Amino acid sequence: MIRVGLVGLGVIGEFYRAAITARPDMCLAAVCDLRPDLLEGYESARYTDHRRMLAEAGLDAVVVTVPNDAHAAVCRDALAAGVAVCVEKPLATTLFDAVALDQLARAVRRPLFTAFHRRYNDNLRSLLSRVDHPIRHVTVRYLERIEDHVGVDAWYLDPVRCGGGCVADNGPNAFDLVRSFLGDVAVTGVEIVRTGGVDRQAVVALRASSGATARVELDWSFPGEVKDVRIESADGTVRRADLLAGHPGFKQSLKHEYRGVVADFAALVRTGGSASGDGLAALELVESCYRAESRVTRA
Numbered sequence: 001m002i003r004v005g006l007v008g009l010g011v012i013g014e015f016y017r018a019a020i021t022a023r024p025d026m027c028l029a030a031v032c033d034l035r036p037d038l039l040e041g042y043e044s045a046r047y048t049d050h051r052r053m054l055a056e057a058g059l060d061a062v063v064v065t066v067p068n069d070a071h072a073a074v075c076r077d078a079l080a081a082g083v084a085v086c087v088e089k090p091l092a093t094t095l096f097d098a099v100a101l102d103q104l105a106r107a108v109r110r111p112l113f114t115a116f117h118r119r120y121n122d123n124l125r126s127l128l129s130r131v132d133h134p135i136r137h138v139t140v141r142y143l144e145r146i147e148d149h150v151g152v153d154a155w156y157l158d159p160v161r162c163g164g165g166c167v168a169d170n171g172p173n174a175f176d177l178v179r180s181f182l183g184d185v186a187v188t189g190v191e192i193v194r195t196g197g198v199d200r201q202a203v204v205a206l207r208a209s210s211g212a213t214a215r216v217e218l219d220w221s222f223p224g225e226v227k228d229v230r231i232e233s234a235d236g237t238v239r240r241a242d243l244l245a246g247h248p249g250f251k252q253s254l255k256h257e258y259r260g261v262v263a264d265f266a267a268l269v270r271t272g273g274s275a276s277g278d279g280l281a282a283l284e285l286v287e288s289c290y291r292a293e294s295r296v297t298r299a
Contacts, residue, residue: 002269003029005057005083007050007074008065009038010153012088015254016063019262026266030057038152050074054081061111061269063262064088067155068163072097075112079104084111086265089172090286091279093163098283102276111268114279116176118243120260121253124229127241128180133233138181138214140174140229142166143222149251157198165199166218167192167289172282174216175206177229179281182208187288195221204289227253 004020006013009031020028030045032053039046047053054062054077061084064074072092078085079101091114092098105112118124146156146166155161162169167190178185189205200221206214227243247253268275 002026002266003058003060005030005032005050005053005059005062006044006065007032007053007062007078008067009033009035009042010065011149011151012065012254012258015258016065016262018255019258020063022259023262023266026262029059035152051077054078054083059083061086061265063265067153067161068093068169069155069161072101075101076104079108079110079112082108082110084113084265084269086111086113086115086261087279088115089176089279090114090163090168090283091276092283093168095280095283095287098276098280102280105276109272111265111273112276112279113265113268114172114276114282115258115261115265116173116278116282117254117257117261118173118177118227119180120257120264121241121243122256123241123243123245124177124180127229127231127239130239131181131231131233133235133237134210135181135212135231136234137212137232138178138229139217139232140177140214141217141226142170142174143217143219143224143226144170145222145224146220148225157196159197159199162198163286164290165194166220167199167202167204168286170218170220171202171204171216171286171289172279174218175204175282175285176278178206178214178216179278181229181231182206182210182212182214184208184281185214185285187285187292188213190289190292192289192293202289204285206285
């Protein structure tokens with residue numbers, strides 16, 4: 001039985017709670033949040049200080065869903081305590097902190113797993129299985145009105161706590177989808193629109209070493225929700241995946257996606273090792289977007 005602590009009980013925490021408690025090999029042994037009212041209703045040991053939880057709860061693993069700017073500190077404390085870590089994307093708000101976490105995870109020989117829930121989407125996996133020719137171009141759209149999604153987590157709209165906006169927060173999921181088809185890619189162009197310092201829209205161009213290209217469209221001001229992937233193969237075939245299809249209701253697709261996240265994390269906890277490479281790669285692309293924009297602005 002893997003004893004898990006859940007740090008952060010906001011919008012995404014509930015999906016982890018459901019996925020963990022549904023597994024016969026995992027136990028939600030402790031929960032932690034700075035807001036005592038969010039601890040109500042949990043039968044697990046309850047804490048408002050994650051360091052005390054790490055010291056007292058006898059955990060094998062933690063899931064970290066705190067605001068983005070707190071990822072590095074909580075992950076660092078958990079790894080230092082010898083506990084395996086699953087952290088929501090982004091791994092950290094800076095590549096410097098992410099590299100330091102990766103080095104620590106390797107030093108203590110504990111898993112550091114970044115959760116990219118969209119890679120577990122059933123429609124996405126079906127599309128992956130149907131692509132049988134070299135790919136010419138990938139388009140990923142990640143469009144939503146962010147205010148409809150944050151719930152109690154108002155930090156999303158604070159550019160410091162979030163790390164920027166749609167590029168920092170939705171970008172890693174979208175970039176991970178591109179990398180699922182093309183492998184490593186580099187940013188070749190970016191356009192970002194901000195309101196109040198927060199990225200509200202962005203278009204990012206990418207290229208793989210094969211010559212294949214990609215376009216990522218991000219929008220936090222979209223009236224509704226669109227999450228989809230379009231693949232153009234070298235033979236001209238076009239295939240699509242609507243990540244929300246077959247999952248009616250608000251955020252319903254997340255239920256099966258987080259079951260996939262937790263299943264992979266459980267396997268990693270059992271086998272050991274580090275798995276932070278994908279988290280680092282996504283954060284490198286986020287920072288590349290901001291650097292590219294800065295170069296254009298200076299020019």
